[in-house]
Amino acid sequence: MLAHPWAGTPLGPPETWGPALRAVVDLVLASPVPMALLYGDDLVLLYNDGYAELIGARHPTALGRPAAEVFADIWHEPGNGDVLERAYRQGESFLEREAMLPADPHLVGAAEPVVFTRGHSPVRDSAGRIIGVLTVAAQTTQLTQQLQSLSDFAAALSGTLTLDDVARVTLGYAINSFDADRVDFTVDEGGNWRLVRRIRGELLDEADERLPPLWRRAPADSSAPMVVTARSGVPFYTSDGQPLRDIAVDRHDQKIRALAALPLRSSVVRGALSVGYQAPHTWSPAERALLTASAELVGQAAERARRFETQHGTAQLLQRSMLPEQLPDLPRLRIAARYDPGVDGNAAGGDFYDAFLLPTGALGVVLGDVAGHDVQAAARMGQVRAALRALALTDPRPDAVLGGLDRLVSSLGAEAGTQELFVTVVFGVIEADRERITLASAGHPAPLIRRCSPTGEPTAEYVDVPPGAPLGLGCRPRTATVPFRPGDTLLLFSDGVVERRWQDLTSGLSGLARAVTAAGSGDPRALCAVATAAVPGATEDDVAVLAVEHAVKPSRSASMEVPAEPTAPSRVRHWMTAQLSEWRVPEAVVGAAVLCTSELTTNALLHAGTAARVEIDLSAERLLVSVADSGTRGTVTRAQTDTLSSRGRGLGLIEELSDAWGTDPTVRGSTVWFEILIPAG
Incomplete structure (x- = not known):
């Protein structure tokens, strides 16, 4: 096979083959099991000695030829060419339990068809594109189940x-x-x-x-x-x-x-x-x-x-x-954010968020999107975010801040010699004492406010902010000021939250508003999780969400550093029980929260292998608990692991006992959190 003149086929000379194709060819040639690779749109044949014996007299002329030509006499029969075409075109794995090819008389003693089992599975390159079909064959049915499993295994690994x-x-x-x-x-x-x-x-x-x-x-x-x-x-x-x-x-x-x-x-x-x-x-x-x-x-x-x-x-x-590691901790304004990378999570993106205190005592909040999914987009995002904070600390008026940013982005575009620097952003100033928000937008989706009065059902409404042009295009932002009363929650989000290729933007916006309205509480961390899952289907864009709740009453909070040692879950249970009892939390809530926190702490120690941090935050409406780790493995020794509580069903317990839960990536490690609503009365 190696001596075949491949340069005259769609594959080209072997030295030009990519690593994915080489790996599959090596697999085929090294296998004693009959295997063939059907490559490209023409399904050109490459195979090993076992497959050569299987096809008999068709070898060696079958090498490098389209399968439809080699098996022209049976290609159009059901279960032959159609199956291979479907595996290549649609990526479907398939098992032929009783496939037949005209037999080689020298192999079977008569010109009778050979019955054998053959599995087909798509072969993908490093970018995930289907480049061919791998066929594995055997002349007996003894290995049918294992061949099907091998085909399914290849599909699962892909x-x-x-x-x-x-x-x-x-x-x-x-x-x-x-x-x-x-x-x-x-x-x-x-x-x-x-x-x-x-x-x-x-x-x-x-x-x-x-x-x-x-x-x-x-x-x-x-x-x-x-x-x-x-x-x-x-x-x-x-x-x-x-x-x-x-x-x-x-x-x-x-x-x-x-x-x-x-x-x-x-x-x-x-x-x-x-x-x-x-x-x-x-x-x-x-x-x-x-x-x-x-x-x-x-x-x-x-x-x-x-x-x-x-x-x-x-x-x-x-x-x-380039994103803030910590958001401000304020008594009446609770803040949370979430960022999920788009595409395959393998590239830096341009979505960003920030929240910071202004010299006036107000809170500045921002969420923006720099087009692109590469290091350059992330670097520009860092420049825009840093410049916005600097401008806001000098003059916090949202229209003035975005006007200054517009000039910066125009300058960056001129410096880079491109007119394709596309940046959208929404910036707001929250004045809790005056119960209002002032917002300005440069081409960004309008923010959403969840309003929840003590006597009425929650509602969600988009703020009517004058949209303005994206930054760098001569943006002349205008502001809108709306009430922001205790019980309200502001939600800023990137377009990756609501945009899907198969539906219009209005459907995505409506779905987000419905999900936020139906949320069990206005807690910012829970709303971030609700928002990122509000519109069904995957997105190729980054997803960024920032939520700020104007609390009805200041919450109470406490935290505990959990060392990576066997007694840690027990210590967490005792500490949480004492703290929640002191705060007069209902007994049923205490029991559920302590059990869930113990499981999450155990999982953090077992699977991250580092010390963890447990934080609890209690408001009149809900108890929020988070367990954060720093994500490196190996600190917990094998002996210590054996003495920790069993793996249990940590995530299953969270789903069963909490009203909302989620996971948030951090700069280093991850955080798992859950929320339990406090019964009225």
Whole structure:
């Protein structure tokens, strides 16, 4: 196959093939299982020796030719060409349980059709585009279920972004497809290794699956078979023995007698996939081939995930370093914000928000959007945000601030030699003592105010702010002043909240207003979560939301630093019970809040591995609790992990016991919060 004149085909010479195509070709050629890659719009054939035997006399002339020509005699029969076309055009995986091709008399002894099983799955490049179809075939039906699983596995891995995602999909596939008692996924982490395992019979529900996998660390020189395989790149098989005796951490490791470990074979990630049984097990050639193919798929997914995590981390650190780490803490104005990256989360964007105290004692709030999803957009966003704050501290009138920003953006555009610097922004000044907001907009969506009087049902209305042109286009902003009474909440948002390709903007705005009206409370953090989920469907744009509530009464708050040690959840329970009892919170609310907070603290310690911070905020209407971590792994040792409370069902409990909950990314780490409404009376 390597000697074929590929330069005369749609693929071009092998030296021009991209990494995704090369990886699939390497997989096909290395596999003892019959495999073929049908590439491009013409479905040009590349295949291995096993597939060559399968198609008999059609080889070698089939190489490099469109599949429709090679199999012209059966291409238009149902279950042949139509299935392959659908897999390529629509990205659908398919399993043919009884596929037939005209047989090679030398293989079967007569000119009878050969019945075999064949699975088809789309192959994607690093950008997610379908570039071909991978076909895996076998002449018996013995492996039908595993082939279908392999095809489904490839499809599931194509949707993973992080190593946590890859681990979760891989462990679920391997434990079921190979009917194993234990499976492991191992990857390198600097000078050490980290491993995650799945044991047959583990009770995992939907909430558990949404938590990060529970990784364990192993030293660089570990003697664990999966680490040795990952380090050396040499597969490991044992049919009977005690392969994990020297590194066993519990009875599950001690019971394993048969083990296979396959290297991932990736240029970016070193790692291994291992499968074990508690009884002696003979590793058949077909099973070894399936394990090899599975490990190859895992290696490709892990490589994509490692690249994504590296780029994603850099982009998000840049993005969030330009956003305020902390918002003002005021007695009568509660403030919260949320930012979710658009596209694939792998690029810095231009959405920004800010809230800051003005010399007059009022609160300045802003939300804007600099067009673009790259480092340049993030840098311009930082310039605009810094300039806006400086202008507001000099003269806080919203029209004056946006007028000054317009001149700045025009200057930046002239300096860059472009007329494509597109910036929208809305800026407001909240005067709590005068119960009013003054707003000005430069081409940005109108803010939304949720009004909630003590005697009436909540309502949501868009502020009638004169829109103005985007900054840099000669913006002449005008202001609007509206009441902002106790119980009201202001919501500023970017267009990514309401815009969807398949519907008009009016529908998105209406959906947001309905969701905000129906929210259980006007709490800003809860409304940020409501707003980001108000319009169904994914968006490719960034999403930024800033909410400010004019509280009816000042809230009471307290916080606790939680060390990364086994007794931490217990200490949190005692502290919260005492604090909430002192505040005379109803007993039912105290019990639910303490239980949920204990679970979240445990999850933060287990899965982030760092100290955490618990914050509670009590108002007349609700109790808000948040648990924040700094997101690095490994501080909690294995011995400590074993003494912490079980994984439980943290997120399931939150959903069951709270009125609203959500997760917020921060500059470093993440925050999980929940809200419980206080019963009237």
